[in-house]
Amino acid sequence: xxxxxxxxxxxxxxxxxxxxxxxxxxxxxxxxxxxxxxxxxxxxxxxxxxxxxxxxxxxxxxxxxxxxxxxxxxxxxxxxxxxxxxxxxxxxxxxxxxxxxxxxxxxxxxxxxxxxxxxxxxxxxxxxxxxxxxxxxxxxxxxxxxxxxxxxxxxxxxxxxxxxxxxxxxxxxxxxxxxxxxxxxxxxxxxxxxxxxxxxxxxxxxxxxxxxxxxxxxxxxxxxxxxxxxxxxxxxxxxxxxxxxxxxxxxxxxxxxxxxxxxxxxxxxxxxxxxxxxxxxxxxxxxxxxxxxxxxxxxxxxxxxxxxxxxxxxxxxxxxxxxxxxxxxxxxxxxxxxxxxxxxxxxxxxxxxxxxxxxxxxxxxxxxxxxxxxxxxxxxxx
Amino acid sequence: xxxxxxxxxxxxxxxxxxxxxxxxxxxxxxxxxxxxxxxxxxxxxxxxxxxxxxxxxxxxxxxxxxxxxxxxxxxxxxxxxxxxxxxxxxxxxxxxxxxxxxxxxxxxxxxxxxxxxxxxxxxxxxxxxxxxxxxxxxxxxxxxxxxxxxxxxxxxxxxxxxxxxxxxxxxxxxxxxxxxxxxxxxxxxxxxxxxxxxxxxxxxxxxxxxxxxxxxxxxxxxxxxxxxxxxxxxxxxxxxxxxxxxxxxxxxxxxxxxxxxxxxxxxxxxxxxxxxxxxxxxxxxxxxxxxxxxxxxxxxxxxxxxxxxxxxxxxxxxxxxxxxxxxxxxxxxxxxxxxxxxxxxxxxxxxxxxxxxxxxxxxxxxxxxxxxxxxxxxxxxx
Numbered sequence: 001x002x003x004x005x006x007x008x009x010x011x012x013x014x015x016x017x018x019x020x021x022x023x024x025x026x027x028x029x030x031x032x033x034x035x036x037x038x039x040x041x042x043x044x045x046x047x048x049x050x051x052x053x054x055x056x057x058x059x060x061x062x063x064x065x066x067x068x069x070x071x072x073x074x075x076x077x078x079x080x081x082x083x084x085x086x087x088x089x090x091x092x093x094x095x096x097x098x099x100x101x102x103x104x105x106x107x108x109x110x111x112x113x114x115x116x117x118x119x120x121x122x123x124x125x126x127x128x129x130x131x132x133x134x135x136x137x138x139x140x141x142x143x144x145x146x147x148x149x150x151x152x153x154x155x156x157x158x159x160x161x162x163x164x165x166x167x168x169x170x171x172x173x174x175x176x177x178x179x180x181x182x183x184x185x186x187x188x189x190x191x192x193x194x195x196x197x198x199x200x201x202x203x204x205x206x207x208x209x210x211x212x213x214x215x216x217x218x219x220x221x222x223x224x225x226x227x228x229x230x231x232x233x234x235x236x237x238x239x240x241x242x243x244x245x246x247x248x249x250x251x252x253x254x255x256x257x258x259x260x261x262x263x264x265x266x267x268x269x270x271x272x273x274x275x276x277x278x279x280x281x282x283x284x285x286x287x288x289x290x291x292x293x294x295x296x297x298x299x300x301x302x303x304x305x306x307x308x309x310x311x312x313x314x315x316x317x318x319x320x321x322x323x324x325x326x327x328x329x330x331x332x333x334x335x336x337x338x339x340x341x342x343x344x345x346x347x348x349x350x351x352x353x354x355x356x357x358x359x360x361x362x363x364x365x366x367x368x369x370x371x372x373x374x375x376x377x378x379x380x381x382x
Numbered sequence: 383x384x385x386x387x388x389x390x391x392x393x394x395x396x397x398x399x400x401x402x403x404x405x406x407x408x409x410x411x412x413x414x415x416x417x418x419x420x421x422x423x424x425x426x427x428x429x430x431x432x433x434x435x436x437x438x439x440x441x442x443x444x445x446x447x448x449x450x451x452x453x454x455x456x457x458x459x460x461x462x463x464x465x466x467x468x469x470x471x472x473x474x475x476x477x478x479x480x481x482x483x484x485x486x487x488x489x490x491x492x493x494x495x496x497x498x499x500x501x502x503x504x505x506x507x508x509x510x511x512x513x514x515x516x517x518x519x520x521x522x523x524x525x526x527x528x529x530x531x532x533x534x535x536x537x538x539x540x541x542x543x544x545x546x547x548x549x550x551x552x553x554x555x556x557x558x559x560x561x562x563x564x565x566x567x568x569x570x571x572x573x574x575x576x577x578x579x580x581x582x583x584x585x586x587x588x589x590x591x592x593x594x595x596x597x598x599x600x601x602x603x604x605x606x607x608x609x610x611x612x613x614x615x616x617x618x619x620x621x622x623x624x625x626x627x628x629x630x631x632x633x634x635x636x637x638x639x640x641x642x643x644x645x646x647x648x649x650x651x652x653x654x655x656x657x658x659x660x661x662x663x664x665x666x667x668x669x670x671x672x673x674x675x676x677x678x679x680x681x682x683x684x685x686x687x688x689x690x691x692x693x694x695x696x697x698x699x700x701x702x703x704x705x706x707x708x709x710x711x712x713x714x715x716x717x718x719x720x721x722x723x724x725x726x727x728x729x730x731x732x733x734x735x736x737x738x739x740x741x742x743x744x745x746x747x748x749x750x751x752x753x754x755x756x757x758x759x760x761x762x763x764x
Contacts, residue, residue, distance in 0.1 A: 001449065001452055001453065001653060003446075003449050003649050003650045003653065004442060004445055004449070006441050006442040006443075006445065006446050006646045006647075007440055007441045007442050008413075008416070008417045008420060008421070008441050008643055008646060008647050009420050010420045010421055010426055010429070010441075012426075012429050013423060013426075020429075022425050022428065023423065023424065023425050023426070023428070023429075025424070026423055026424020026425050026426075027423050027424070028422050028423055028424075031390075032422075033419075033422055034390070035390045036418060036419075036422055036640070037415075037418075037419075038390060038391050038392045039390070039392055039602075040410050040414075040415055040418055040602050040644075041395060041405065041408050041409050041410055041596075041602065042405065042407070042408020042409070042410075042594075042595065042596025042597060042599075042600070042601055042602060042603045043404050043405045043408050043596050043597065043603055044392060044394075044395075044405070044408075044602075044603070045603075046404065046405070047392070047394050047402075047405075047723075058389055059388050059389045059390050059392075060386060060388040060389050061388075063386055063388065064385075064388050067383070067385050067386070070383055071383065081463045081467075081604065081636075082638060084633045084634065085463075085633060088633060092499075097479075109622075109624075109625045109628065109634060110633060110634055112622065112624045112625060113622050113624075113625060113628050113630060113633050113634050114633055116622050116623065116624065116630055117474075117630045117631065117633060212424075213424065214423075214424025214425050214638055214639050215424060215425065217424075218424070219424055220421075220422055220423065220424060220426075220639050220640045221424045221425055221426070221427075221637075221638040221639025221640065222463065222604075222636070222637060222638040222639050222641070240491075240494065240495050240498050241498065242491075242494045242495075242498065243491045243494060243495060246491065246495050248495060248498055248499045249499065251466045251467065251470060251492060251495050251496055251499060252466065252491065252492055252495050254463075254604070255603075255604060256464060256596055256603040256604040257596050257602050257603025257604050257641065258418070258602045258603065258640060258641070259604070259639065259640070259641070261390055262422075264388045264390060265388075265390050267385050268385045271383060271385065341429075
C-alpha cells in the first residue's frame with residue numbers, strides 16, 4: 001500500500017502569533033525541545049526501569065515527581081496522559097457506575113465525557129449566567145444540601161479551577177470547605193491553571209488536582225499531572241493483586257516516552273514563569289480595557305478578569321461581516337494577513353483569545369492589529 | 383523552589399547497540415524525528431480541529447487513520463495511548479465488572495492489569511510449558527468448553543499475538559475461529575507484531591487488534607493503535623449523550639500532540655520494513671543457531687523461532703559468573719565495554735534479546751562479542 005503525504009509540517013507558531021488559549025501555555029522552551037530530541041525513540045525513558053515508571057531514577061523521574069508534588073502541594077504526584085485521563089482515573093477509582101457526582105456548570109466537556117464513561121450521574125451547580133457566568137460557593141452548598149435532603153449520596157465533587165469559556169477563576173478554597181462539610185472529596189480541574197499560576201492544592205482544599213502538560217505546563221502532548229492527598233492513595237494508587245508493584249489506575253505505567261521528558265525539562269521554566277502571573281493578568285486587563293473602548297466589544301465573565309483566557313462579545317466585527325464581501329471570514333483573513341492566528345475562521349460575533357506568554361511588543365502589535373481592522377472598516381458601517 | 387538537573391540526556395542509542403526487545407521496534411526514522419520537531423508544542427496537532435482528533439484534516443490525521451485501518455485490515459482504526467490503554471478500552475466497553483474473560487497464559491502483565499482495573503474475572507489458557515511454552519487452539523477450546531459446561535458466560539477472549547517472554551507467534555486465526563464458535567469476540571494483542579510483521583486482522587479472525595507505536599511501529603511514546611470490526615463500532619466507539627461527536631472510550635480525543643505525528647511519519651517506513659520480516663526471522667534463527675553451538679546455551683519457546691524476540695537459557699554465563707570477581711555483573715560489563723546494552727545488569731542465567739533492525743555488520747558484531755566473551759572465560763571453567 002501507498003501512503004499519502006500527510007502534511008507533517010507546521011508553521012503556525014513559526015510565522016504567526018497564535019491567540020488560541022488552548023495552545024498559549026503549551027509552547028515548549030528550548031530545554032524541552034532538547035529533551036524531546038534526546039528521548040525521541042519509543043520507550044526511551046525506560047532504559048533503567050525496574051518495574052515502575054514513577055520510580056525510574058535515570059532520567060530522574062522519581063525526583064521529578066517529588067518536585068511536582070511540592071510544586072502543587074500534594075502528597076503524591078503521578079503523570080497521566082492528560083487532565084481528562086486524570087479525571088477519569090479519580091472517578092473510576094472512587095465511584096461505582098450509577099453513583100452521583102456534583103460538577104460545576106462551567107465544566108469542560110471532558111469532565112462530562114469522563115463521568116459518562118465511568119457511568120456516573122452528574123448533578124450540576126449552575127453558573128450565575130450573563131454577564132459573569134460565575135460559579136459560587138453558595139451554588140455548591142445549595143446543590144449539596146438539596147441532594148442531602150433527597151437522601152442522595154454524593155461520591156465526588158468536581159470543580160473547574162479556571163474554565164475554558166470565560167476564564168473565570170473559581171473560589172476553590174471556599175467550595176472545598178463546603179464539599180468537605182458535606183463529607184464529599186473535591187477534585188479540582190487545573191488544566192487552565194497549573195503551570196500558569198501558583199497552585200497550592202492544600203490551601204485550595206482539593207483532595208485531587210489534575211493538570212495538563214500540553215495545555216499549561218509547556219510540555220509536549222499528551223501528558224497530564226495527577227496530584228492527591230495521602231488519605232486517597234490507597235484507593236487511587238491501588239496496586240494489582242497479581243503484579244504487586246503496578247498501580248491499577250495507571251495501568252502500570254503511563255507516560256512511556258517523550259512527553260514526560262519535556263514536562264521534566266520544562267518544570268524549572270514553569271516554576272519561574274508562574275512568578276510573573278500577576279503581570280500576565282494585568283496585561284490581559286489592559287488589553288480588555290483597550291478593546292472595550294471599541295463600541296460593541298464587551299468582555300464576558302468576571303471583571304476585571306483574573307486569567308489570561310478572555311471571552312469577548314464582538315458585535316462590531318459581526319456588523320462589519322454583514323457588509324463585507326468575505327462575510328464572516330474577513331476577520332480571520334485580516335488577522336492572518338498580520339500573522340495573527342488562533343481565532344476560528346468565520347467567527348465574528350464573539351471569540352476567545354489569550355495573549356499569555358507574548359512579550360510586550362507582541363502584545364502591543366496584537367492590540368494595534370485589532371484597532372487597525374476596526375478603523376479600516378468602521379466608516380463603512382455609517 | 384529549586385529543581386534538580388534531572389539528567390535529561392540519553393546516549394543509550396547514540397553510542398550503543400541496544401538488544402532490549404522492548405526498544406528495538408520503537409527507534410524513529412529520520413522522517414519521524416522531523417515530525418517530532420514540527421509538532422513539539424502541546425496541542426500542536428489541533429490547529430485545524432473541529433471537534434474530533436480522528437477527523438482532523440491538517441495534518442491529515444483522518445486519511446492516516448484510514449490508511450492505518452487498511453494496513454491492519456480492520457474497518458476502523460483509532461490511536462490510543464498504547465496497547466494497554468486499547469485493551470482497557472475494549473474491556474471497559476464490552477464487559478461489566480464481574481464478567482469473565484479468557485486470556486492466554488503468556489499474556490503481558492498489562493492484560494492482567496487492564497482486566498483487574500475493569501473488575502474482570504480472568505480465566506487462563508495455560509501454555510504447554512517447558513521448553514516451548516506454546517499457546518494452542520486446543521487449549522482455548524478446552525477452557526471455553528469447560529466454562530460453557532459450568533454455565534459461565536464469557537464476554538471476551540484475549541490472545542497475545544506474540545508474547546514478550548518467548549517471542550512465540552500464536553495461531554490467532556485458529557483460536558479466533560474457536561472463540562467465534564463459542565460466540566466470544568477475540569481481542570488480539572499485537573504489541574510485538576503490528577509494525578514488525580504483516581497483520582491482517584480479518585484473516586486472523588480478530589474482532590479487535592491493539593498495537594503499540596513505541597514498541598513496534600517506530601513511533602515516539604506513548605501511542606497505540608486500536609483497530610476494530612464494523613460490528614463493534616456502536617459499542618466501542620459509542621458517542622457521548624451530551625457531546626454528540628465525542629467518543630466515550632477515547633474520552634473525546636486521545637493523542638493530543640507529538641507522538642501521533644511520529645506514528646504518521648513512520649507509517650511509510652513501517653510499511654516498507656515489514657516486507658523484510660522473513661529476513662529478520664531468518665537472521666534471528668541464524669543467531670540462535672550460532673549461540674546454541676556454545677554448550678549451555680539453549681533457546682526456549684517454539685523452535686525454530688518465528689519472531690525476533692528470543693529467550694535464551696545461558697548456563698555458561700551463569701557458570702562464568704560463579705567464578706568471576708564481578709559475579710553476575712560481568713556479562714553486562716563485558717557487553718558494555720563492547721558498546722552493547724539492553725541485557726539487564728546482573729542477569730546471567732537467562733536473558734531476552736532482539737537483533738531486530740540492525741544491519742548485518744551489526745548483527746555479526748553482536749554475535750562475535752558473545753563468542754569473544756565465552757572464549758575469554760571458558761578456559762577458567764575447566
